[in-house]
Amino acid sequence: MTRNFRQELLTASGGFHEKYKTKEVIGRGLSSVVQRCIHRTTGKEYAVKVIELADDSMTDAQLDEVRRSTLNEVEILQTVSGHRSIITLIDFFSSATVAFLVFDLMKQGELFDYLTKKVTLKERETRVMMQELLQAVEYLHSRHVVHRDVKAENILLDDGLHIRLSDFGFSCLLRPGQRLRELCGTPSYLAPELLKCSMDETHPGYGMEVDMWACGVVMYTVVSGFPPFWHRKQLTMMHNIMEGKYQMNSSEWQDRSHTIKDLIFRMLTVDPSLRITAEQALSHPFFYSHKLEEQPFTSLQKFRVVVWVIVLCARLWANQRHRRPVSQNDLIQDAYRMRLGRRLIDGHAFRLYSHWVKRGLVQNRAALFQNTPRALAEEVHLNHDSSLH
Known part of the structure; x- marks a missing residue:
């Protein structure tokens, strides 16, 4: 100072x-x-x-x-x-x-810092956060206010992780029909028409639509973990913004719903006259997609379903086996066939002989320490490693 x-x-x-x-x-x-x-x-x-x-x-x-x-x-x-x-x-x-x-006082700080820890948000959390942000933008626009600097750093979080839009230094009142020409904001969040206006004196100017473009950049970032247009060369980044060049085909997007992609696409529309408004965005199906969506599974989703089905079947099969009472005849004929019998026999054999008695090719060294107290296992591991066969 x-x-x-x-x-x-x-x-x-x-x-x-x-x-x-x-x-x-x-x-x-x-x-x-x-x-x-x-x-x-x-x-x-x-x-x-x-x-x-x-x-x-x-x-x-x-x-x-x-x-x-x-x-x-x-x-x-x-x-x-x-x-x-x-x-x-x-x-x-x-x-x-x-x-x-x-x-x-917003004790959880900026959304930017929150994303640094979380990297990406799940769709449920994204839905809540974007709904609150769009409600704030809709409220501003209904009072003829354009923010012009919507970004993750200007979105603050309270203890309940609800957002508050802040930093209105670039904001201004916009009368009906009025257009703006001033270049302001944060480079990676600038709308195409704002950039074009700064380069073309004949450009008619820009309006409240720039806030919706910035909301699209925020939403893309919280979903994927990285901004849509960032590039180490600023000229390349500006070109990508003006052309609307971004991608949603990387692995980060495989597990995302069609509705979340569609809403981002409608916000990141180059032509401001075709860009979705805050009011329209709040009525988008994404905010009701917690209901089951009729859409084909992605390959990753299919794989996860198969894995969970296998795990569920294995657990049901195991539970069914454990429910059958063990008879004396079962123990006499083949006690080692049952898991409980194996654990009991192996545990006592280990304590008796202090080393593993190998039974067939399917046994492995990992089973050595499965049925013994930790202290005994460590002692055997250190002193009797050569006796394993």
């Missing part, structure tokens, strides 16, 4: 510090830091985004943009306040050099 900023924290922003007590840093941005804070009266925990509005390392134009973005974020948050899947602005303090935005 700059010297002026530190002074501002101690003087002009006294209102915030009188009401809240700051704790550890939980996140950082280009011109901001996020800390956990505690309300002094109630003891309730929140998160405060501290934005430096006067930094010697920034140009005047950059500082103006930070101030404008901060005020815009506050106005947008006040406009969309109250939705359960959108972060709530609890309090706001501002001066000439610093701003404090107090939010709900």
